[in-house]
Amino acid sequence: MTKRFEDRLVPDTYRNDEPWSVAVVRVGRSVDWATLLPHEEVTIPESIAERILALGQAYKLHQISTLDSAGQNRLNCEQAATLCDEIQFLLRVVNDPAFHEYATPLLEFAVRCSRTKDVELILEVP
Numbered sequence: 001m002t003k004r005f006e007d008r009l010v011p012d013t014y015r016n017d018e019p020w021s022v023a024v025v026r027v028g029r030s031v032d033w034a035t036l037l038p039h040e041e042v043t044i045p046e047s048i049a050e051r052i053l054a055l056g057q058a059y060k061l062h063q064i065s066t067l068d069s070a071g072q073n074r075l076n077c078e079q080a081a082t083l084c085d086e087i088q089f090l091l092r093v094v095n096d097p098a099f100h101e102y103a104t105p106l107l108e109f110a111v112r113c114s115r116t117k118d119v120e121l122i123l124e125v126p
Helices: 003-009 046-058 077-093 097-114
Strands: 019-026 041-045 073-075 119-124
Touching: 003 097, 019 046, 019 097, 041 046, 041 097, 046 077, 046 097, 073 077, 077 097, 077 119, 097 119
Parallel strands: none
Antiparallel strands: 019 041, 019 119, 073 119
């Protein structure tokens, strides 16, 4: 591989990107990003979020393809379960350390949401 593009695989390359926030909230609760507890929210750099969305389109993955990169996405437990399957698939087929570092917490939050009907998974640029 040419060294020219190696930085695109390094997680630190994206540390200063605009964040795409992911949170688990009670069903119907509005999201106040400023007051969420650390265990309730993770962030994904915008470049990685865009990569996830592009891969979803490329592989024709249903749930990822429906996500809006500019708006708020609220997923119920069934939708979060589908997102889990799709993220797991991408983690298996994509050899990209930066993608893996940031997609893994998204997967963990989606798994949490998929296990109960009392919470929703929120994804958005706050």
